[in-house]
Amino acid sequence: MYTYNEFDEGFVRTRVAQFRQQVERRLDGSLTEDEFRPLRLMNGVYLQLHAYMLRVAIPYGTLDSAKMRQLAYLAERWDKGYGHFTTRQNIQYNWPKLPDVPDMLDALADVDMHAIQTSGNTIRNVTADHFAGASADEIEDPRPIAELLRQWSTDHPEFQFLPRKFKIAVTGSPNDRAVTRSHDIGLRMVRNATGEPGFEVLVGGGLGRTPMIGQVIRDFLPKADLLPYCEAIVSAWNTFGRRDNKFKARIKITVHEMGIDAFRDIVEARFAEIRPEFSGVDQALLASIEAEFAPPAFRTAATDAFDARYASDPVFRAWADTNLARHRAEGYAIATISLKTPGETPGDATADQMRVMADLAERYGHDELRISHEQNVILPHVHRADLPAIYDALKAAGLATANVGLASDIIACPGMDYCALATARSIPVAQQIALRFEELQLEHEIGEIKIKISGCINACGHHHVGHIGILGLDRAGVENYQITLGGDHTETAAIGERTGPGFAYDEIVPAIERLIDAYLDLRDGQDETFIETYRRLGMAPFKVALYGEEAQTGGRARAA
Amino acid sequence: MSRRFTPKVVTGNDLREGDVIYLTADDRWTRHHHEAELIDDEAHAEIRLILASQQTGKVVGPYLADARAGANGPEPVHFREAFRTRGPSNYFHGKQAAQPDA
Numbered sequence: 208m209y210t211y212n213e214f215d216e217g218f219v220r221t222r223v224a225q226f227r228q229q230v231e232r233r234l235d236g237s238l239t240e241d242e243f244r245p246l247r248l249m250n251g252v253y254l255q256l257h258a259y260m261l262r263v264a265i266p267y268g269t270l271d272s273a274k275m276r277q278l279a280y281l282a283e284r285w286d287k288g289y290g291h292f293t294t295r296q297n298i299q300y301n302w303p304k305l306p307d308v309p310d311m312l313d314a315l316a317d318v319d320m321h322a323i324q325t326s327g328n329t330i331r332n333v334t335a336d337h338f339a340g341a342s343a344d345e346i347e348d349p350r351p352i353a354e355l356l357r358q359w360s361t362d363h364p365e366f367q368f369l370p371r372k373f374k375i376a377v378t379g380s381p382n383d384r385a386v387t388r389s390h391d392i393g394l395r396m397v398r399n400a401t402g403e404p405g406f407e408v409l410v411g412g413g414l415g416r417t418p419m420i421g422q423v424i425r426d427f428l429p430k431a432d433l434l435p436y437c438e439a440i441v442s443a444w445n446t447f448g449r450r451d452n453k454f455k456a457r458i459k460i461t462v463h464e465m466g467i468d469a470f471r472d473i474v475e476a477r478f479a480e481i482r483p484e485f486s487g488v489d490q491a492l493l494a495s496i497e498a499e500f501a502p503p504a505f506r507t508a509a510t511d512a513f514d515a516r517y518a519s520d521p522v523f524r525a526w527a528d529t530n531l532a533r534h535r536a537e538g539y540a541i542a543t544i545s546l547k548t549p550g551e552t553p554g555d556a557t558a559d560q561m562r563v564m565a566d567l568a569e570r571y572g573h574d575e576l577r578i579s580h581e582q583n584v585i586l587p588h589v590h591r592a593d594l595p596a597i598y599d600a601l602k603a604a605g606l607a608t609a610n611v612g613l614a615s616d617i618i619a620c621p622g623m624d625y626c627a628l629a630t631a632r633s634i635p636v637a638q639q640i641a642l643r644f645e646e647l648q649l650e651h652e653i654g655e656i657k658i659k660i661s662g663c664i665n666a667c668g669h670h671h672v673g674h675i676g677i678l679g680l681d682r683a684g685v686e687n688y689q690i691t692l693g694g695d696h697t698e699t700a701a702i703g704e705r706t707g708p709g710f711a712y713d714e715i716v717p718a719i720e721r722l723i724d725a726y727l728d729l730r731d732g733q734d735e736t737f738i739e740t741y742r743r744l745g746m747a748p749f750k751v752a753l754y755g756e757e758a759q760t761g762g763r764a765r766a767a
Numbered sequence: 768m769s770r771r772f773t774p775k776v777v778t779g780n781d782l783r784e785g786d787v788i789y790l791t792a793d794d795r796w797t798r799h800h801h802e803a804e805l806i807d808d809e810a811h812a813e814i815r816l817i818l819a820s821q822q823t824g825k826v827v828g829p830y831l832a833d834a835r836a837g838a839n840g841p842e843p844v845h846f847r848e849a850f851r852t853r854g855p856s857n858y859f860h861g862k863q864a865a866q867p868d869a
Contacts, residue, residue, distance in 0.1 A: 233782070234782070234783065234824075236823070236824045239823050240782075240823055240827050240828070254780055254785060254827055254828065255785075256787075256847075256850065256851060257785070257786060257787060257851065257854055257855065257860075257861045257862070258780075258784070258785040258786055258861070259785035287858070287860055301855075301860075302860065303785075304783060304784050304785065305782065305783055305784075305785060306783055552857045552858075623846075623847060623850055624850070624855035624856050624857055625855060632850075632856060634855075634856065634857045635856050635857065638857065681846075681847075684844075684845055684846065685846070686846060
């Protein structure tokens with residue numbers, strides 16, 4: 208875990224003090240809203256549908272118990288007793304009052320946290336694989352690189368007024384859990400022919416109104432070149448990005464319009480120019496950061512307690528089979544705590560639940576917690592011997608839902624229940640789908656499936672890369688939901704394809720159920736997942752399930 | 768030919784609290800949609816919006832939202848505006864909690 212040094216501490220405190228004065232000047236009328244708005248956005252403060260919203264960065268999704276407890280404190284002291292974990296590993300508070308925000312930011316600074324660059328046309332919170340440092344399939348922990356990028360990008364003078372926002376994701380594993388292919392820059396750790404670790408650099412990925420899969424700009428970048436290379440990319444885009452049109456300003460459009468080869472030439476030229484300026488200070492810094500991410504002292508212990516409970520308790524067994532992942536250390540597991548209890552809001556945790564998770568991390572988990580882009584919380588390092596006790600504590604807190612990776616483990620953006628940009632609601636759709644599949648008791652039978660819901664074209668709910676994607680729109684003053692199929696957020700990333708006309712609010716859950724029923728009928732045995740069946744058979748049988756036979760024979764589909 | 772003007776209310780968010788407020792006929796700001804001034808005339812709507820826009824110490828982002836006359840006063844037309852009169856659907860928070868009659 209990175210600990211703030213004197214510089215970080217001073218920087219964050221100064222920003223809070225500045226913002227406190229800016230808020231005062233706004234409230235006493237010295238600043239207009241037009242003057243204040245960019246200042247509040249720089250500090251993570253949005254004005255949403257019903258209230259202000261404070262978005263707090265959780266760099267690369269990593270927390271310790273002290274940070275998690277402080278997030279709980281903020282929720283209770285200044286909000287309504289809960290927080291919302293987002294698809295970019297941040298946490299959002301939905302009900303702060305403007306005069307309170309500086310106090311909230313000061314409280315965050317007490318635990319080395321901030322809300323800087325969680326909004327605006329800057330480089331946003333760097334996200335990472337939520338299993339980083341724990342997963343059995345990892346080459347190296349990517350978080351030191353993510354922290355280096357955080358320090359480099361924070362208040363970087365050249366990159367405070369970019370054409371648009373800019374998002375970087377990093378993974379140290381060949382199995383991409385960080386959705387690197389839909390980021391402005393995606394960094395995937397790979398080894399070269401001599402076994403040396405470096406990065407495959409992807410550029411120009413993105414979701415939103417023009418979804419694109421990132422393209423490879425460098426197939427192997429030595430670690431020592433990472434910072435200057437990223438700087439060259441952002442610098443090239445900063446020069447050539449379409450500032451004339453907000454909808455064409457993201458780097459994906461620049462890369463698309465210019466072509467990856469032409470864009471690469473510009474980046475490489477810029478890289479050659481600035482590389483000599485990186486004298487090695489960044490590498491010395493990286494080395495010191497790496498030391499702070501040294502793996503915990505894993506213990507050796509018998510797993511009898513786990514084995515006995517696993518054999519005797521089918522409910523515990525279901526949770527273990529569903530929510531645990533393979534850890535790199537013998538006897539350990541990665542435990543995902545689902546924030547997707549059917550009927551609850553995806554990604555929300557109460558202050559009490561946050562404290563329970565903090566306590567478990569402190570007592571059993573080497574004091575580490577992670578937030579996933581799938582809006583769950585992870586105990587990355589737990590010994591199997593402790594899992595029965597962990598499970599019991601989670602169960603008592605309403606946190607033991609065994610659904611990770613299943614139909615009710617749905618990503619949903621806040622949608623029109625909170626967001627000022629939304630065109631339809633997402634949360635109630637997710638709640639109803641989850642409740643329906645719980646009622647049918649079919650989830651484990653259905654197996655792995657990713658359902659992702661966005662309440663507008665900006666795609667915070669990652670619907671483009673869901674096996675089933677749902678996009679909520681406003682069609683002539685009525686909520687309407689489009690379905691896409693075949694999206695994939697992993698290393699084999701793909702953008703889903705639209706099925707056809709959308710469905711009304713009260714039609715969308717039955718439509719999803721028809722899709723799943725069709726899959727269960729069509730699949731080639733129990734081991735074939737939804738996405739595999741879709742890839743084998745294509746869209747046609749699912750269209751029939753959604754719209755009936757006439758849709759396939761040229762007849763008119765149901766009106767949207 | 769321009770589109771026919773449909774009735775409007777002036778609405779925005781409160782600077783300090785961030786919650787939804789509406790402009791009344793007697794130049795107050797209310798948290799209740801049904802107390803808002805229902806504006807039938809386009810020129811008058813523009814004047815009222817200018818008045819609201821000048822009150823930067825009270826309201827953020829004022830705009831004209833479609834509304835129609837109801838039994839107890841103006842009612843929202845679009846579902847987004849209806850949500851703004853209530854609060855979110857996943858928790859009993861916001862206006863619906865503050866004023867059960869909303």
